[in-house]
Amino acid sequence: MRKVRRFWTPSLWASWKPFGVGEQRPNAYREMWRAVRENRSRLGYAWRILTHGVCDGCALGTKGIRDWTIDGVHLCAVRLRLLRLNTQPELNPAILGDIGPLEAKTSADLRSLGRLAWPFIRRRGEKGFQRVSWEEALEAIAQAIRSTDPVRTGYDLTSRGIGNEIYYAAQKAVRAMGTNSIDNAARVCHSPSTVALKQAVGAAATTCSYKDWIGTDLIVFVGSNVANNQPVAMKYLHYAKKAGTRVAVVNTYREPGMERYWVPSNVESALFGTRIADRFFLVHTGGDVPFFQGVLKHLAERGLVDREFIDRHTTGFEDVENGLIKLSWAELEQLSGASRQEMEALAQMIAEARRAVFVWSMGVTQHAFGEDNVRAIINLALAKGFVGREGCGLMPIRGHSGVQGGAEMGAYASVFPGGGPINPQTAEALSRLWGFEVPSKPGMTAPEMIDAAFEGKLDVLVSVGGNFLEVLPEPAYVRAALARVPVRVHMDVVLSSQMLLDGDTVILLPAATRYEVPGGITETSTERRVIFSPEIPGPRAGEARSEWEVLLEIAQRVRPHLAAQLHFEGTPAIRAEIARAVPYYDGIQRLEREGDQFQYGGAHLCEGGKFSTADGKAHFSFVPLRGGALRSNVFLMSTRRGKQFNSMVQEATDPLTGAARSSVLISRQDAERLSLKEGDRVRVQSDQGEMEGRIWIAPIKPGNVQTHWPESAALLDRTRRSPQAGIPDYNAVVRLEKLN
Numbered sequence: 001m002r003k004v005r006r007f008w009t010p011s012l013w014a015s016w017k018p019f020g021v022g023e024q025r026p027n028a029y030r031e032m033w034r035a036v037r038e039n040r041s042r043l044g045y046a047w048r049i050l051t052h053g054v055c056d057g058c059a060l061g062t063k064g065i066r067d068w069t070i071d072g073v074h075l076c077a078v079r080l081r082l083l084r085l086n087t088q089p090e091l092n093p094a095i096l097g098d099i100g101p102l103e104a105k106t107s108a109d110l111r112s113l114g115r116l117a118w119p120f121i122r123r124r125g126e127k128g129f130q131r132v133s134w135e136e137a138l139e140a141i142a143q144a145i146r147s148t149d150p151v152r153t154g155y156d157l158t159s160r161g162i163g164n165e166i167y168y169a170a171q172k173a174v175r176a177m178g179t180n181s182i183d184n185a186a187r188v189c190h191s192p193s194t195v196a197l198k199q200a201v202g203a204a205a206t207t208c209s210y211k212d213w214i215g216t217d218l219i220v221f222v223g224s225n226v227a228n229n230q231p232v233a234m235k236y237l238h239y240a241k242k243a244g245t246r247v248a249v250v251n252t253y254r255e256p257g258m259e260r261y262w263v264p265s266n267v268e269s270a271l272f273g274t275r276i277a278d279r280f281f282l283v284h285t286g287g288d289v290p291f292f293q294g295v296l297k298h299l300a301e302r303g304l305v306d307r308e309f310i311d312r313h314t315t316g317f318e319d320v321e322n323g324l325i326k327l328s329w330a331e332l333e334q335l336s337g338a339s340r341q342e343m344e345a346l347a348q349m350i351a352e353a354r355r356a357v358f359v360w361s362m363g364v365t366q367h368a369f370g371e372d373n374v375r376a377i378i379n380l381a382l383a384k385g386f387v388g389r390e391g392c393g394l395m396p397i398r399g400h401s402g403v404q405g406g407a408e409m410g411a412y413a414s415v416f417p418g419g420g421p422i423n424p425q426t427a428e429a430l431s432r433l434w435g436f437e438v439p440s441k442p443g444m445t446a447p448e449m450i451d452a453a454f455e456g457k458l459d460v461l462v463s464v465g466g467n468f469l470e471v472l473p474e475p476a477y478v479r480a481a482l483a484r485v486p487v488r489v490h491m492d493v494v495l496s497s498q499m500l501l502d503g504d505t506v507i508l509l510p511a512a513t514r515y516e517v518p519g520g521i522t523e524t525s526t527e528r529r530v531i532f533s534p535e536i537p538g539p540r541a542g543e544a545r546s547e548w549e550v551l552l553e554i555a556q557r558v559r560p561h562l563a564a565q566l567h568f569e570g571t572p573a574i575r576a577e578i579a580r581a582v583p584y585y586d587g588i589q590r591l592e593r594e595g596d597q598f599q600y601g602g603a604h605l606c607e608g609g610k611f612s613t614a615d616g617k618a619h620f621s622f623v624p625l626r627g628g629a630l631r632s633n634v635f636l637m638s639t640r641r642g643k644q645f646n647s648m649v650q651e652a653t654d655p656l657t658g659a660a661r662s663s664v665l666i667s668r669q670d671a672e673r674l675s676l677k678e679g680d681r682v683r684v685q686s687d688q689g690e691m692e693g694r695i696w697i698a699p700i701k702p703g704n705v706q707t708h709w710p711e712s713a714a715l716l717d718r719t720r721r722s723p724q725a726g727i728p729d730y731n732a733v734v735r736l737e738k739l740n
């Protein structure tokens with residue numbers, strides 16, 4: 001691996017202007033000051049959370065404000081903005097007495113009202129919620145579940161702050177109640193990665209570590225904007241660049257944050273910034289498959305693939321090669337939006353690299369053919385043997401702190417704990433372990449629960465965290481669906497807009513944050529590191545309880561004869577059972593103190609070309625041509641994040657781009673063709689819906705536009721989902737109309 005240069009490297013500087021004065025970029029120091037102001041009433045507690053807790057933001061993973069990849073501070077604005085959710089005092093319960101005024105508030109306003117600290121209930125016709133005891137709330141929930149068929153119930157957990165113990169206990173509780181309809185936020189982010197990786201390399205997680213970024217020859221980012229979503233990753237990239245690592249970015253938009261970045265905790269980068277991307281490859285929205293096929297076609301035709309690795313450790317390359325021969329460059333160019341020369345240029349970068357890491361994110365997965373997009377990336381990496389060794393790997397980078405563990409703990413409609421499929425054999429094995437009958441058919445995914453709700457086939461919906469209204473496509477449909485569920489239960493640390501929708505009975509349950517859980521909890525980071533986050537001493541919010549306890553108690557009330565099997569003394573006991581149920585989590589039972597952690601599978605999976613597939617080999621799969629060919633008068637729209645943590649919008653303006661939430665990012669070429677100027681009001685229309693926005697001219701692939709999510713969710717088609725993982729497509733074909 002290349003070594004990081006110790007001396008300053010002006011050739012990498014983004015600007016000679018100290019601190020990037022006048023450049024569009026986030027101001028980290030202002031963010032720190034803001035965090036101090038926001039948390040000033042509980043500054044000591046906030047500091048203890050930061051310095052002793054594991055970050056509840058993205059899934060990079062921390063121990064306090066350190067990590068296992070670099071020396072120095074690991075802290076970012078995403079975490080600072082989330083801090084107040086953990087430190088704010090209880091909300092005034094009287095404000096829930098009338099939901100009228102609350103309905104007018106934004107979700108950010110609702111969150112800032114304070115912690116949800118007591119159970120509440122609202123029955124149809126009542127103007128607001130009334131406070132109830134835990135006993136009353138849990139009995140009402142259990143009664144509703146008892147009086148219906150388990151197939152008419154659904155449970156969904158988001159991953160903000162939620163740890164492995166909660167996922168594990170929740171899915172066990174749900175399965176004890178007779179259904180596999182439990183899902184989590186992984187469904188709408190990396191579910192296609194899980195499917196494709198499992199099939200190709202036998203592991204549904206990254207094959208490498210963040211350390212592999214620093215000093216490898218090449219990192220290829222695809223549909224991923226780590227500058228926005230995993231900001232400390234930019235510090236890793238700063239060191240990677242200092243080591244001579246090249247960075248290629250395949251995307252529809254030339255993300256400014258991936259072009260250059262000022263790392264606030266590194267003096268050189270804080271002063272002069274760091275140029276990150278060596279080269280951008282702009283492709284159409286949905287054009288990744290033809291682009292990567294073109295890259296692989298070039299590599300294969302020129303004999304630039306690693307034949308020895310392919311022959312010894314893989315199957316299926318011949319099919320891929322035969323398929324590629326038949327593809328014409330003209331077709332690949334048309335569908336990808338990139339020229340043959342660009343495909344060859346990336347192929348050349350890959351050919352010259354002895355090591356490379358491929359990193360991808362929602363720009364790849366959130367498509368109706370998300371699995372195929374991932375397969376195209378895997379094919380490319382396998383063709384050069386870029387797995388199972390230092391400086392090499394496949395990395396679906398995660399944006400939620402707990403989400404990697406969500407499916408691994410089995411809080412997923414399509415897998416059991418450990419990621420195994422749901423079928424009669426696996427259900428029987430789990431039944432033996434748990435001592436009760438486990439259902440053997442896959443349950444409803446989160447989007448399917450909403451469909452069932454809309455069709456009147458869901459009687460109880462338990463939503464732990466999250467907000468379906470602001471996550472899924474077609475919010476009007478989601479709103480109607482949620483309102484049709486007779487009993488809805490929302491458990492969270494703060495209020496959300498979905499809680500305010502009507503229902504026969506709506507029950508709110510106050511959740512403890514991860515820092516309040518006695519016995520501590522663990523999270524699994526993107527690099528498969530299982531990290532212990534201790535309970536942090538400090539104020540507690542009213543009667544808030546951890547979700548693991550509550551879901552198990554509901555299950556005990558629904559199935560009293562299983563009370564013993566559904567009892568854990570505390571989170572250490574859950575960890576002990578996880579180690580038995582999920583063999584590759586062996587070691588979790590020994591995590592009990594701050595700083596305790598282990599990386600399951602070690603630094604690299606698939607070492608020495610040994611894959612966890614049935615035949616021990618990696619599997620290529622030929623991917624049918626997909627793409628975003630342009631049609632006249634319409635645009636390919638993709639949705640993007642601004643200053644937000646997943647669906648939680650935090651600022652009206654994105655500090656990385658300068659774009660407002662209503663901005664419609666469009667190329668200068670398209671804007672001029674339509675006689676549109678920066679700031680012009682436009683109507684963006686799809687077959688599903690429309691929104692108004694303002695033109696924002698940006699370096700984006702002509703023929704494509706981008707809008708912010710969730711504001712543009714009404715334009716998305718809820719029926720477009722990927723075939724295996726069932727992830728919704730967060731892209732659409734749209735028309736633009738100038739408004740006066």
Ligand code: SF4
Nearest residue numbers: 055057058061076232
């Ligand atoms: S990069 Fe991610 S894990 Fe690190 S501090 Fe920021 S939000 Fe937390």
